[in-house]
Amino acid sequence: MAGHSKWSNIKRKKGVNDAKKSKIFTKLVKEITVAARSGGAEPELNPRLRLAIQNAKGANMPKEAILRAISKAGGNDVAAYHEVTYEGYGSHGVAIMVVCMTDKMIRTVANVRAIFAKYGGSLEKSGSITFLFDYKGVFTIPTADIKDLDDFTLGLIDAGAEALENDGASTHVICAVEDFGKVQKQLEAVAVAPIAAGLQYIPHTLVQVNDAALLKLIKLIDALKDDDDVQMVYHNIDIQPEQEALWE
Known part of the structure; x- marks a missing residue:
């Protein structure tokens, strides 16, 4: 879905x-x-x-x-980290965004490129696939923590939220990057603590793949996530209901 x-x-x-x-x-x-x-x-x-x-x-x-x-953070031995985002394709034209935090970009890009190549993908130049995603603020909260949905929604809209999307146990609050702080303060004001929050790449163009391709793509995504320099990985796979067990 x-x-x-x-x-x-x-x-x-x-x-x-x-x-x-x-x-x-x-x-x-x-x-x-x-x-x-x-x-x-x-x-x-x-x-x-x-x-x-x-x-x-x-x-x-x-x-x-x-x-x-x-x-x-107050010590002198903390490395100077830089945040950098790499873009690539997995098999079947699946777009993948890889957000890294690194103290040595030469090492990181070499590792990311090698992982893509190992699993049949390719690292692309910057700007190649960003058009397939929207960059938004996202807060994920337990749906059970919402006591009055109407009041909760109205308060967030006033703070700048663009949409609330429910996938069962979790509700995702989406906002523009510039409204992230205001939405965060509104959630704090109503004492609702997100289980995850941050700026994310949300796909608006999805790609369906068969089971064999999905398993290969999962290996690619997991390998990227396992790299110490990788903070987040985003993709645009359209996972079907019957494939959810493979993703788990």
Whole structure:
């Protein structure tokens, strides 16, 4: 279904093992540390840090680990990280956006290119596939936390939300990049904590593939996510209802 496909980028797989969880925490620590170093260690005064902490809590990162990451930002041994986005194609013309945070871009681009090549894809030049995605602010919240849908929706629209999309257990609040802070403050005002939030590439042109192709694409996406420099991976696969078990 299109709804599942659109949000499958942020849907967590069930039964995440310790190794996977460790990698997730490593990426979150990197974002917290960079946010604290660039904007200060006070979450109330640093929206990026506040968001990073919120995402860490949504991933069940221990409070002690979050505090250590913030404290680490004050050290002299923190690498100078740069955020860079790579664009590529998987098999069957599937578009893939790879958001990285790296202290050595030569290493990162070489790794990303090698992963694409290994699984039948190709790294493309910047700007090749961005037209297939919209860059939006997205807040994912548990649907059960919404007590009064009408009031909740009206408040968010006043704050700049463009749409609310429900996929069952989760509701996704979409807004323009420039309205991200206002929507974040509105959610805080009504005491609704997102399980994930950030700027995302949302596909508006989807591609259907058969089961064999999907399994190959999953291997490509998982390999990209496993790279230490990769923070997020977005794609435009139109996953059909009967294929959801493969994606899990």
